[in-house]
Amino acid sequence: MTGGYLKGRIRREDIITAAAAAYGELGYHGSSLREIAKRVGISHAGLLYYFPTKEALLAAVLERRDAEDSEREQLTVPPGLAVLRHFVALAEHNVRHPGIVDLYSRLAAEAVAPDHPAHEYFVRHYRAARDGVHESFAALAARGELRDGVEPALAALTFIALMDGLQVQWLTVPGDVDLVGSLRFYLQNLLTVPL
């Protein structure tokens, strides 16, 4: 790796970090490339060298977020209790990283509009999250570890929605909301075995 290449990578990562912070504070629509360049301490033209459009930079921010999540998730975990415990662990991680949660909540609320450049990302994100949890609830149901009458698809949908809704309330008044305890409460209430 040449010094120039390494310097370029660091600069690129710096821009992504600054963009994530700006999106969290001002929203995607409220953040200009000019403002983000200023935060990094480079010129507008210098930023355009790495990210020629606003959309390209947003895509890089979302890609990094997914890469960080996948790194933490052991994708070899079989469907069932272990997957649910993983989500609780993700919530424990999020409690220590409010900036990431803030960025995610802001973008999710903006990206409900079909013409938002992150819209398709969130459509895929929600489906993948629901499908993953659905599979685990179905496996639990097959083993008799889900309470009678609990429909795995609805349990999955409400679980993902609950995580999102709790995050916004927790960001608003951290002291009022036990993020991790609430998720445990919800999951335990669906199960016939300890979480």
Place this chain on the structure above:
Amino acid sequence: MTGGYLKGRIRREDIITAAAAAYGELGYHGSSLREIAKRVGISHAGLLYYFPTKEALLAAVLERRDAEDSEREQLTVPPGLAVLRHFVALAEHNVRHPGIVDLYSRLAAEAVAPDHPAHEYFVRHYRAARDGVHESFAALAARGELRDGVEPALAALTFIALMDGLQVQWLTVPGDVDLVGSLRFYLQNLLTVPL
């Protein structure tokens, strides 16, 4: 009521309607008074006559939202199943008014920042919503209508969070999310009696 006064009231309501639409599309931070004036078809100075600051206009939008909600809610309903059914009815109303839901979700995500002019509004809003539902879950518990081990405070917190989280997912992909069915599923799962 003089013609001039009536005209003023209508103009004021028009501005609030345009502001709510702009906040939903662009977020509060992304919406300028100039842009809102343009939507109403009046001058910037004309808008400042009614709302001298951005914050004053935001306050009017939130006040109208609360007034509309209170109008629908019968505040005389005693704590218990009837209150929960009210929230399900509110969700049924929201499904027919995605614009209001969009505005609320966008503002809630922006207003997590303590210096956002709607921050205190959301702090109060969440507390009032949780307290109201908590009281009902506690009444149900006292009558043995809540399943064993269901903690009323956590049930209330997760119920409000679930509503918020479901709304964002539903706005993103309406066809994927049964907003009302999911709330019913969640509530029924906590109760020993039919909702």
